[in-house]
Amino acid sequence: MNVQFRPDSSASVNVKTAIADCDIHPARATNDELFPFMAKRWHEHLEAYGKQAYHGMMEGPPYPKAQPNASRRDAWPPEGGPQGSSLSFMQKQLLDPYNVALGVLNPLNSGQGLRNQDLAGAICSAINDWQIEKWTSKDKRLKASIVVANEDGVTAAAEICKRASDPNFVQVLLLSRNVEPLGQRRYWPVYEAAQEIGLPVGVHAFGFGGNPLTPSGWPSFYIEEMVGHAQCQQTVLASLVLEGVFERFPKLKMVMIEAGFGWAPSLAWRLDKSFEKLHSEVPHLKRKPSEYIRDHIWWTTQPMEDPERRDHLFQAIEWIGWDKLLFATDYPHWDFDEPSRVLPPGVSEANREAFYLGNAKKLYGIS
Numbered sequence: 239m240n241v242q243f244r245p246d247s248s249a250s251v252n253v254k255t256a257i258a259d260c261d262i263h264p265a266r267a268t269n270d271e272l273f274p275f276m277a278k279r280w281h282e283h284l285e286a287y288g289k290q291a292y293h294g295m296m297e298g299p300p301y302p303k304a305q306p307n308a309s310r311r312d313a314w315p316p317e318g319g320p321q322g323s324s325l326s327f328m329q330k331q332l333l334d335p336y337n338v339a340l341g342v343l344n345p346l347n348s349g350q351g352l353r354n355q356d357l358a359g360a361i362c363s364a365i366n367d368w369q370i371e372k373w374t375s376k377d378k379r380l381k382a383s384i385v386v387a388n389e390d391g392v393t394a395a396a397e398i399c400k401r402a403s404d405p406n407f408v409q410v411l412l413l414s415r416n417v418e419p420l421g422q423r424r425y426w427p428v429y430e431a432a433q434e435i436g437l438p439v440g441v442h443a444f445g446f447g448g449n450p451l452t453p454s455g456w457p458s459f460y461i462e463e464m465v466g467h468a469q470c471q472q473t474v475l476a477s478l479v480l481e482g483v484f485e486r487f488p489k490l491k492m493v494m495i496e497a498g499f500g501w502a503p504s505l506a507w508r509l510d511k512s513f514e515k516l517h518s519e520v521p522h523l524k525r526k527p528s529e530y531i532r533d534h535i536w537w538t539t540q541p542m543e544d545p546e547r548r549d550h551l552f553q554a555i556e557w558i559g560w561d562k563l564l565f566a567t568d569y570p571h572w573d574f575d576e577p578s579r580v581l582p583p584g585v586s587e588a589n590r591e592a593f594y595l596g597n598a599k600k601l602y603g604i605s
Contacts, residue, residue: 255591256339257577258598259332260538261442261495261566262380264343264373265307267319275364275371283357290353292417292448301460305572313570321570325376332569333379336577339595340604341380343369344411344442344495348385351413351446358387363397366407374406381602383411383440391427398431408602409438414467414497415445420474421481429487438491438536438601441474443467464541464573471497472505475531479509482522484530491601493536496568500543503557506531532559536601538566539593540575548582560589564598 266272273281305311307321313331315324322328333341349361362385369382384401386394401407410432418424420441432439444467450456451466453473471494484490509527517523523530537558545551555563567575581590598604 254337255594256337257565257594258340259338259567259569260342260564260598261540262341262343262569263322263571264345264369265320265322267323272361272364272368275367276360280357280360289357291351291446292353293446301463303460308572309570310572310574325373329377332567333377338379340598340602342409342602343373343380343382344440345369345385346444350385350388351416355387355390355393359390359393359397362387366397366401370406381408382406383409385411386428388412388425388428389417391424395427395431398428398435402435407437409440409493412439412441413445414441414443414470414474415449415451416447419477421477421479421483426486429483429490433487433490438493440493440495441471442495443471443497467497468501472501475505475535476509479527479530480520484534485522485524490534491536492534493538493564495538495566496540498541498543499537499558500554502531502537503554536562536564538564539580540566540568541573542575542580548584551582560592561597563593564601565594
């Protein structure tokens, strides 16, 4: 269940072709690492009251994660601290051996989804400063996602605009589990600001909205949570399309992160079929749902579907488009995808290059 770092494996080291890794999770070495970036009042608030989320499980739902922080057993930094908290170890274990030319940081447990919206905004802004100070300013291969207090659209939009001209940031980051489905109007200021500054919005699996992962309630097992991220992301995507987000924000680009992509065609087919009969209910939509999905959505690959017949995988990708896939490892988490083993044989050189690097550089505006 764990991926081990094998420095003598020809498959895992010294990758010659440069790649982009579009889902890296940096962690804080200590809980007070953000304090230099926050006003004193918030230090005192956290010490006195802590953080209150919409549900009580601040580290995620209470399913066994196999390893602390759901991370690789070999990812503990030698100098101490949790997995993902050391830049030098990340360089040694991920960036250098896999020839990562572009790494996109997606911090989790970062203040999104707190009930105290002012506190959420303060923590998210501190996270963004911390990403620059500890990561992107120290290694130019790394770029950050703008973390925002997404349940407060006004505060979130202000944070996005604050970072608009900062080249350290290439994406706005949301989570899939929120108080309401992401297409609803409380989140529109996020999309308006992202469109205005020209950055894509990433929607990563996970969140603290207080609702169960599945429409049927809380599941029993970790494996249900793992596959449930795809179900949750389908709800997110249907909401974005049917609420008219892409009609209202026609230049908006979104990235579905860590929830797979093989389910996308069947969701689009079902939406299109219902749309034929129920178009009058959503007259604000000018095109079929599948057209919005194919035009506005990019997909990270981890976890990538692995059917017994490779042609089934290729058929799903052909529907999505080879130009819409972004390679990701999910470092340092236990279900890490090693780049040399992800794509099966039979992929053209042009599609392979786009898959590993070209699509990400184009989407994120990296020359």
